[in-house]
Amino acid sequence: MSRASDLPVSPPVSALDRYFEITKTGSNIRQEIRAGITTFLTMSYILFVNPQVLSSAIKIDNAFVQILMTTAIAAAFGSLVMGLIARYPFAQAPGMGLNAFFAYTVVLTQGIAWQTALGAVFISGVLFVVLSVVGARQAIVKAIPLSLKFAITAGIGAFLAFLGLKNAGIVVTNPATFVAMGRLVDPTVWVALIGLIISAVLLKRKVTGAILYGILITTVIAIISRAPVYAGGPKGALQAFPGFEGKILGIFATPIWPSGLVGQLDIGGAVGLGLISVVFTFFFVDFFDATGTLTGLAQRSGFLDANGDMPRARRTFAMDGLAAMFGAFMGSSTTTAYVESASGIGAGGRTGLTAVTVGVLFLLSMFIWPLAAAIPAAATAPALILVGAMMMEGVIHVDWEDMSEALPSFLTIILMPLTFSIANGVSLGVISYCLVKGLSGEARKVSPILYGVAALLIIRYIWLAEG
Template sequence: MTSSSPQGAPPSGLDRFFGLTTSGSTVPRELRAGLTTFLTMSYILFVNPQVLSAAIPVPGAFAQLLTTTAIAAAFGSLVMGLIAKYPYAQAPGMGLNAFFAFTVVLGMKVPWQTALGAVFISGVLFVLLSLLGARQAIVQAIPRGLKFAITAGIGTFLAFLGLKSAGIVVTNPATFVGLGSLTAPGAWLALLGLVVTAGLMVRRVTGAILWGILLTSAAAIVLRLPVFAGGAEGALQAFPGFQGSLLGIFGAPVWPVDLVGQLDIGGALGLGLLNVVFTFFFVDFFDATGTLTGLSQKAGFLDEHGNMPRARRLFAMDGLAAMFGAFMGTSTTTAYVESASGIGEGGRTGLTAVTVGVLFLFAMLLWPLAAAIPAAATAPALILVGALMMEGIKQIDWDDLTESLPAFLTIIMMPLTFSIANGVSLGVISYCLIKLIGGRGREVSPLLYGLGLLLLARYLWLQH
C-alpha cells in the first residue's frame, strides 16, 4: 500500500493522527470514501424532516429539521472520526425516526419534547454502558458465526434498501413485496448504474462506486428522467435545475430556534414512559451494535477473538451522538449502515467520517446541490456493497444446525422485518435456545443467556 506521504518523508501530522500509513490508506482514498458515504446517506437530509415534521408542529418545521438533521449528522460523524477514529458516519436513524413520530408522538400522544427527552436518556444509558465495558462485553459474547451472519444480514438489508429506493422491489397487497416495473425510469436507471459500477469495479477503477453514483446522476439529468423528488403531491420529476444566483446551489440554512434545547427530560422519566425509554434504548442499542460489529467485520478491524480496538470510545460516541441529536431536536442519531459504501471505497480511518461530517456542515449551505443525486443513483452502490458483505457466510458452519439456523435467521430477518436490531435479536435468542435444547448449552456464554432472556422478555411484553 502507498502512504499519504512521499516515499522516505516523515508522515504528516494528519497521517500520524489518523494512522493513515498504519491502516494502509491515503488522504485521497479517505476523502473519496467519505464523499461516497455522504452521497449514499445524504437522502436523510430530506427524508428525516419529512418524517419528523408530521409529529413536530413548529413553524417552518421542514426547514428547521433539515438544519437540525445536518448538524446532528455532522456532530455524530465528527466525534466518531476524531475521537473513536473509525470510518463510520452517524445521522438520525431511519426506523427510529418513524417510531418517534408515528408510534410515540402521534400514536401514544406523548409530547414531542418528552419524546426527545426519552431519546436523550437512552443516549446517556448508551454512554454509561459503553464506558463500563458492557457493550463490548456483549459483542465479545456473540459467537463467531453470528458475527459473520450479522455482516451478511446487513448486506441483505443494504441491498433491499437499494432495490426499494430504485423501485425494483415494491409493496404488493397480495404478496407483501413484488417486482416493480423494470421499464420505469428509476428502475432501469438503477440497473444501468449497477452494471456500469460493477464493470468499473471489475476493472479495478479507483473510486468505482463514487464514479458510478456520479455517472448515473449525470445520465438522469441529461436524459431528463423523472427520478428526482419534489414534484406535485410527492410525484417524481425531472431535474428542475438550480434556481437563483450563483447557479442556485446555495441556500441559507434556517436555524432551528423552535427545536434546540426543547427536550423534556423530567417528563420522560415519568413511570409511564419508562417503556418508551427502554424501547428507544433497546432498538438503537442492538441496531447500532449490530451495525458497528458488521462494519468492523467487513473493514477487518476485528481480531481473531472478535474484539475491536478502542471499543469503549467507539460505542460511547454512538451514545454521545444520540444525546446531542436529542438536544438539537431530532430523533436518535446512530451509526449508518451506508458507511459500508465508504469502506468499499477503501476508507479505513477516522478521516473518512470527518469528511462526512464536514460535508454535512456544507450541506446546510449547499443542500440544493444534494438534490441533484437521485435515489436511483445511490441504489446501485447499496446493492453492490450488500453483495460484497455476503462474503463472510462461507465462514459459518452450515453443517451444524445449532450454528447455521441462528445465522440464517439473523440474515433473513433483517430485510424481512426492515430492522437490523430484529435480526440480531432473533439470532441471539434462537442460538441460545437451540444450543440448550440440543444438549450443548455449555457452549453458550452466560452473558449471552442473560441477553437472550432480556430480548425474549422485550418481545413478549414490550413489543409495539
C-alpha cells in the same frame, strides 16, 4: 560499507497520517476523502427524508428547513466524534425507523409531546454512554460467537441490498405476495439498473473510487435524460431534475439556526413512570441496531481481531451514545451509526478521516444543500446493492454443517431485510443460538452474558406483544 546517505529514505508522514494511522492501514488521504464523499452521497437522503418524517409530528414555524438543519448538525457532530475520537470510518446521522417510531407512534399515536419524546431519546443516549464506559456493551459484543458476527455482516449486506432494490423500484410492495418485481420500464428502475451495471463494471476493472464514480455518472444520466426520478412533483409524483432556480448563485441556500428545536427537549417529563416503555423501546431497538451495525462494519473493514473483538470498542460505543444525546438536544430523533457507511468502506475508507469527511460535508450541506438534491435515490441505490453483495462474503465463515450454528446465522441474515430491521435480525439470531445450543447439550459453549441478553430479548418481545 554503505553510507547513511545511501540508505533508503522513508517518505515523510504528516501529522494527519500519524493521528489516523492512514498509511498503517494501507490507505491514503485521497482515498479516505473519496470514501467519505461516497458515504455522504449514499446517506445524504436523510437530509430530506428525516424532515419529511419528523415534520408530521413537530409543528413549528418553517419546520422542514429547521429539521433539515438539525439533521445536518446532528449528523456532522456524530460523524466527527466517531472519526476524531473513535477513529473509525463509521458515519452517524438520525436513524431511519426510529424517526418513524418517534413521529408516528410516540407523538401522533400515543399523544406524547415531541419535546418529551426528545427527552426520552436523550435518556436512552445517556444509558448508551454509561453502558459503554463500564464495558457492558463491549462484553455483550464479545459474548456473541464468531458465526453470528459474520452472519450480522452478511445480514447487513442483505438489508443494504434490499434497501437499494426498494429505493430503485426494482422491488415493490404487493398485497398478494408482500413483495414483487417492479416495472423495468419505470425511469427510476432503468436509471438504477444502468447505474448498477456501470458501477459493477468499474469495480470489476478495479477503478479506484468506482462506487463514487458510479453514483456521479448515474446522476449525470438522470439529469441529461430528463428522467423523472426526483421527488417534489405535483401531488407527490416524481419529476425530472428541477434545477437550482431560486437559490443564491444557483446552488447556494442561506442556512438558518433551528431555534425552534435546539434545547426544547423535556427530560423531566420523559422520566415519568408512564414513559418507561418509550425510553426502553428507544434504548433497546437502537442498542441492537447500532451494536449490530458497528460490529458488522468493523468486520467488513477488517478491524476485528482473531477473537472477533473490535479495538477501541468502549470509545466507539460511547461516541454512538454521545451522538444520540447531542441529536436529542438539537431536536432530532436518535442519531446512530449508519449502515450506509459500508459504501465508503467498500470505496477504500479505513480510518476516521472518512467519517470526518462525512461530518464536514454535512456541515457544508447547510449552505449548499440544493446540491444534495441533485443526487436521486436511483443513483445511490446501485451503491447499496453492490456493497450489500460484497458484504455477503461473511457467510463462508459459518459452519453450515452444524445446525446450531447454521440456523441462528440464517435467521440473523434473512430477518434483517424481511423485517426491515437490523435489530430484529440480531435479536432472533441471539435467541435461537442460545436455545439450540442449550437444548442440544452444548450449553457450556455459550457465554452466560449471551443467555442473559437472550432472556431480556424474549421479555422485550413478550412486552411488545402484550402492549
